[in-house]
Amino acid sequence: MILKNKPISVGSLKRLALVIPVVVSAAFTAPYAHAIETAAKQAYLVDMETGAVLLDKKGNELMPPASMSKLMTATMVFERLKEGSLKLDDTFPVSERAWRKGGSKMFVEVNSRVSVSDLLRGIIVQSGNDACIVVAEALAGSEEEFARNMTEHARTIGLEQSTFANATGWPDPNHLMTPHELAELAEYIIRNFPDYYEIFAEKSFKYGKIKQGNRNPLLYDNGGGDGLKTGHTEESGYGLVGSAERDGRRLILVVNGLENAKSRGREAERLLEWGFREFGNYELFTAGQEVAEARVWLGAKDLVPLAVEKDLTVTMSRKDRRSMQVKLVYNEPIPAPILQGTPVARLVISAPDMDSIEVPLVATENIERPGMFRRVTSAIKYVLFGASAN
Structure with missing residues (x-):
């Protein structure tokens, strides 16, 4: 058999490009890992649609997340709201422990009751440690048990390294997350709780007589920013889990270890601007769209049409887009019978500065074996004249 390695022109891709973007793969993350310098000790930038990682500086390194871990505290509430065991107008009691907690505060009153709606804003907008403890004690009986529940839930949603020791992000050697998993948690919130995600864009919240702005x-x-959460402790430095959307494209950014709030804001804006400016999402094929044809060995038809199973959108630098190559790879000829939907070839997308992306191609129709006479004549032609005679 012959290994067929056939280029498909970029011009053909332009004619075939359609408009429904879907996640395919992020097989090309490494080349962009240090494409831009940053003062952050840790940084991670990802395109939410395709999963392409544009920047990875110690993205899988465990670090103190500070108040950025309040995203998990909020997620525990979102889950209960979504399943219906909790309502926004439900109220929780404020213990003395919650009231006395230091750091950033919502300023709840001891022995009062506060609605879930207000507590969420106290956690998200005001970063209130007191609000976090109120929620933890109401949902799990104690902050310690709530933290254990947070770690367990992290595993169920795919966060394998994160461990939580409290509901607030208060410094603790066992309270750790990675930039990568913070970005995954942000994506989980955006995808699963769109109605509650709107709270992250609220610029201020007033509880009682105290109005506080979102940090x-x-x-x-x-710049299209609409979330998510800042964090700061002496140990962690200044950090941010941020997200912005422009023209239907969303990036998620995590930075940590910056020197002050001003540098945090400046660096977050700069990295997001770089991600939107230097990279684009390119829609190549839609699900079921014929990409090419492959030759068939001893089949009722000489050619079988090939298609991608899912809509194919890739993220790459605009420079790489100009030199992108697309190749069809398969063992020629493909022996009949061929069942519709069977993967029989690969589409390989490459460019000089990125890892290749490989996408399976499936047969779009059944190809049966012909009668004995056609099989014999086709075999003789192939032996005498090669694949071109088939």
């Missing part, structure tokens, strides 16, 4: 700098720069 997220991305909400104020007109």
